[in-house]
Amino acid sequence: MTDGPMTDGLTTGVPTTGVPILRFEDVNRDFTTPGGWFARRRVLRAVNAVTLDVPAGRVTGVVGESGCGKSTLARLALGLIKPTDGRVSFEGEDLATARRARLRQLRARMQMVFQDPYSSIDPRMTIGDAVLEPFVVQGIRLTGAARAAKAEALLGMVGLDPSLARNHPHHLSGGQKQRVGIARALALEPRLVVLDEPTASLDVSIQAQIVALLEALKARLDLTYLFISHDLALVRYFCDRIVVMYLGAVVEILPSPAAPIRHPYTRALLDSAFVPDPTRRQTLARATGEIPSAFDLPPGCVYAPRCPLADETCRRIRPQLDRSAHPVACHHPLDRAGAGS
Amino acid sequence: MAIGTALLSAARTPRGAPAAIVLVGVVFAAIFADRLAPYAYDMQSLMQANLPPSAAHLLGTDEFGRDLFSRILHGARISLGVAVTSIGASVALGLVFGAIAGYAGGWADRLLMAVVDLTWAFPEILIALVLIAILGPGLGSTAVAITVGYMAQFARLARAQIIALKGETYIEATVGLGAGHAHILLRHLVPNALTPVLVAGMLATGDAIVLEATLGYFGLGAQPPLPSWGAMMSAGVGQMFLAPWVIVFPGLAIAITVVAINLYGDALIDALQIRNRLREG
Structure with missing residues (x-):
């Protein structure tokens, strides 16, 4: 990478x-339960x-x-x-x-990998868009070719076939989705x-x-x-x-x-x-x-x-x-x- | 299922198929009313007043001798046009208010929902009458009245969707990536909340056609000589026994269109499997 x-x-102050x-x-x-008319907080x-x-x-x-x-x-x-x-x-x-x-x-x-791979990817996004979302969110512009290359590299890094990039999450197994979650976290x-x-x-x-x-x-x-x-x-x-x-x-x-x-x-x-x-x-x-x-x-x-x-x-x-x-x-x-x- | 494929698969169900055919026909009539109508909608011929259906006048003529078939085709354009544009505006506004209320929560939610609930508390027709009393009769006021009258249900539905989606892990995951409110709302929450709201909007279009016809019937909507189905029916009341076709055919046009919208909408709900998501409203 x-x-x-x-x-x-x-990079200053990166701890060893x-x-x-x-x-x-x-x-x-603390978490507070909402109080109601009859329930105390x-x-x-x-x-x-x-x-x-x-x-x-x-x-x-x-x-x-x-x-x-x-x-x-x-x-x-x-x-x-x-x-x-x-x-x-x-x-x-x-x-x-x-x-x-x-x-x-x-x-x-600092990133997180979530427990439930089934709900941690937006069902409307393709896998490619999901692994590239970190760059969109962080305002890092990638051009067409760089996007495809980056998505391929990230999916390859977590052991997924790059051709999965065009699929939606419901086509993937739980293990594959968790790999996508890891790729997103490490992007x-x-x-x-x-x-x-x-x-x-x-x-x-x-x-x-x-x-x-x-x-x-x-x-x-x-x-x-x-x-x-x-x-x-x-x-x-x-x-x-x-x-x-x-x-x-x-x-x-x-x-x-x-x-x-x-x-x-x-x-x-x-x-x-x-x-x-x-x-x-x-x-x-x-x-x-x-x-x-x-x-x-x-x-x-x-x-x-x-x-x-x-x-x-x-x-x-x-x-x-x-x-x-x-x-x-x-x-x-x-x-x-x-x-x- | 994507809404595009769902539209097609709903049109292949036993309930959806005839409804889809009728709707395509009505929309076609509305768009090409100029070309399809054998006569101009405002061409009077007092010699031929109140003629029954015949080869020259498929659906007969009204008290001024205007061709009813031509007027019903043009009426489709006005009734459908007003209903679709005002429901479109209503859905858009409802989405904006509902999404903001549901996402922000707290006092913004309470304030917006208090306003929305105020309109929700009155029947649409009452809100429409009050607004038209303020704005004056006409098609524009009718459109505003329909937009405001139906907005509450879309705002409530959108808000409920957003609140339910807000708890999804992928929202938290996106926040964790560093995403701001605009990204969360526009890229994730609204797209996922859209389908049920659009379907509710489609079903409400049927109601809106009836409301437009009601206002037209009272003379508060389209002004003569513009043919709206409701206004045509009210013109037919005087000759109900002399020339019943003047009131019956516009009435049938309304009924058939509304039934088709409801049947097709119902098939669409099943195709998208969102019946349970539509309940909150």
């Missing part, structure tokens, strides 16, 4: 590998006091159950929604206060790509192909990924660093996929994964009980109602993420549980 046209003037490209600083995001805290760095050139995974706020985190990362409190910054610039024109420039450098040669469960709505065999494509593209284009998923096994395979979220809060950050698990919730999440080998299956069902309503969070640890290790302290005082190399928000982390009580 050649240098992207939009990288001009923005390991330096945070994206920062969340004490970010909260209710506030749901989707993302709760998240502080997180996404290092450049790495793959940071975010895992958690549905409704844990991971998709909200993805949208906050790209400035698609604004934080209620706190600051989200990309390459040092606050996304919430960036001016419209500046935000457009920044968006050329402007971004630095950061947020992958919001890019394989969740695909067949298992197709999932593996998409993950392989994402790995190959990352190596080739020097990308930083923020990979959102509910599949801890996939995240452990794909990511360098794993953020575990529960009810909007970060409960553990695994510095490497192989790091020993410290939070009981991460343990439960891993145990609940399906193990194909029956001799290795465990019959543990650790995550029992109710998930507290995000409208009405308990005062103590949000995981306490389901946690086998929870005691009175857990129910009263909310644990904070510690500042170690392997941060965990737990009063009884697993590596200390045996020695402690």
Whole structure:
């Protein structure tokens, strides 16, 4: 790939590998249900006091159950929604206060691949128009021949036949559409790509192909990924660093996929994964009980109602993420549980 | 399905086919009324007043001896022309208001929809009568009256479509690319919202023909000697028993055209599979 046209003037301060490209600083995001004549307005805290760095050139995974706020985190990362409190910054610039024109420039450098490939392409657009739309939006004029060449290059990059350019999305399979989604996201040669469960709505065999494509593209284009998923096994395979979220809060950050698990919730999440080998299956069902309503969070640890290790302290005082190399928000982390009580 | 192919496939259904033939005929008559009409629409011949249908006058003559067939052909031009242009303007305005209201939301939505709902609350004929009372009778005022009278339904329909489409992932994806409001609205939302609004517009054209005829019947629309179907019917009332063809044939022209529009529109809705999208209005 050649240098992207939009990288001009923005190349200053490009972080090298390991330096945070994206920062969340004490970010909260609330959603308010509309009040009516008889219904009180209710506030749901989707993302709760998240502080997180996404290092450049790495793959940071975010895992958690549905409704844990991971998709909200993805949208906050790209400035698609604004934080209620706190600051989200990309390459040092606050996304919430960036001016419209500046935000457009920044968006050329941070892109998203969406969960549902079926609805992420306008049904009235041809595939060629869809992959070239990023240039139209960014005001980059391409002439007829350059358009065709660019569309062909982008489709080729994600392993699609360039002849698909004339087709409409409904002629494509889910896997092909997700490749189109990836081509659109990479068209402007971004630095950061947020992958919001890019394989969740695909067949298992197709999932593996998409993950392989994402790995190959990352190596080739020097990308930083923020990979959102509910599949801890996939995240452990794909990511360098794993953020575990529960009810909007970060409960553990695994510095490497192989790091020993410290939070009981991460343990439960891993145990609940399906193990194909029956001799290795465990019959543990650790995550029992109710998930507290995000409208009405308990005062103590949000995981306490389901946690086998929870005691009175857990129910009263909310644990904070510690500042170690392997941060965990737990009063009884697993590596200390045996020695402690 | 694209609207072009849907137009054709609707014309091949058992309900749509005869309707399509009638509509093509009426449009053809409206366009080529000058060439097809055997007489000028305003040529009087008092000696031949109120003649029944015959070989010389296919549909007979009216009280001034004018050829009814010629007048009905010219009437098609006026009735259809007024209905189509005013519904066209109505659809365009409704799309603009509905799209802005649905996209902007908040106070802009409430303000625009309050105005739209105000016109929605009264029957079209009442709005039309009030407007014509202000503007004075004539074809122009009729067109304005129809445009305003029907706009509310298109605005509401467009707004509902835009609100539903706004939540689609491809809109968020396009915002993520850095797109501004104009791009989102004009490239994605309006094109995707267009089909149901156009079909609703087509169905409303039938109603508009009836409204134009009603206003013409009251003498508020086309002024003599211009032949509009409604005005022709009102002229026939006096001779209803002496020369019933004077009122019956324009009435039949209205009925056949409106029924054809409704049947064809219905077939089109099925061909496009948008029946559920038309409900909000």
